[in-house]
Amino acid sequence: MQALAVEHALFRDAVRAFVAKEVTPHVLDWEREGEVPRDLFQRMGALGYLGLRLAPEYGGEGCDFRYTAILVDELMRCGSVGVPVSVMVHAEFATRVIDRAGSPMLREEFVRPAATGARIGALGITEPDAGSDVGAIRTTAVRDGGDVVINGAKTYISNGTIADFVTTAVRTGPPGNAGISLVVVPSDAPGFVRPRRLKKLGTHASDTAELAFQDCRVPLRNVVGHENGGFRLIMQGFEGERLVLALIACAQMRLMLDEARAWGHARKAFGRALLGNQSWRHRLADCTTSLAAAEALTREAIDLHVAGAECNGTISMAKLFATESALDVARTCAQIFGGMGYMEECLMARLHRDCLAFTVGAGTSEMMREIVARESGFLPGAGDA
């Protein structure tokens, strides 16, 4: 345990130094450009940061989620939430499922270059008419000889414009959850198009796009795992994705409280610092308490996940509580900045608007509540009215 703690500390120090030197100085440019540059992925790949949870046989590091948690925490220090979003969508959301369930050929073709940052990934599940209800997706993939031919559309896809491959949910069977497969679509596949980059309220360094598949042809071997086995893979993948978003929300709250503390001490009104007012001290104490509770729940969820225990309910609670708390903390911390809290140049203002994405992405708060309700025995039974 001691040795592990030392390893974690060394890893944290290394990532912190990397972020301070090679990420933070550039984030305002990346926010303006609407995407992180390809060479960030290559640089992080060379340092082993993209393959933390990927298999060593395919260029990964074979580490557990605790290393991912350290990476997210440290990337968040750059202050541009789109950066960890883009990196984690690539490494955790799009690639890990191929590593977990893909054939050796598929892992060689996509996992190995994803670990080095040579190929960037996206995860394409949401459609214009199906978001929370994954079982309602309509994009079809039909076998044609040794290929599958894909038709349909995806929306709100992070990394959509920069991705070299999209791990895509398609319908290969009957309506509902049992007819869904995951297929890896390279961006140079014939019939793959990116009609539109979407303009978002926040997380500006992470690009988001609509995708379309027009008789898009990919080899049958690009199906991940079993045909019609995609729904289970998507649900399993949600564990890591929701933990990442809970971690991002906790890190946002830490940054916001640091900003509010510094501002509250420095800014004077009516002859004294804002924190000279008890009301502000108490409001920020409430925020600090929310952060501590979110961190404790997230830590518990990570421990269960790393131990391989059943933790869908705990992860959902962590994601729900952390992302909803971040909205409340953002409102308070932005308020202490007064007018400055509404200016794009102000980190607090950017953190405030960036929070809004996380009660929606990777399962909305309502879906998290539904899972917690189910796991807690609150779903109506046959005898209920």
Ligand SMILES: Cc1cc2nc3c(=O)[nH]c(=O)nc-3n(C[C@H](O)[C@H](O)[C@H](O)COP(=O)(O)OP(=O)(O)OC[C@H]3O[C@@H](n4cnc5c(N)ncnc54)[C@H](O)[C@@H]3O)c2cc1C
């Ligand atoms: C910034 C950003 C990045 C994203 N990146 C990706 C990505 O990379 N890949 C990807 O596939 N998707 C991505 N998404 C999409 C995201 O996963 C979906 O937006 C989310 O799952 C919700 O789906 P929806 O938008 O279709 O909302 P809907 O499912 O239409 O829901 C609308 C509202 O109704 C509520 N609702 C729905 N059903 C119920 C119910 N039964 N009971 C109560 N309330 C209900 C929802 O909670 C929500 O509040 C991203 C979204 C955002 C905002």
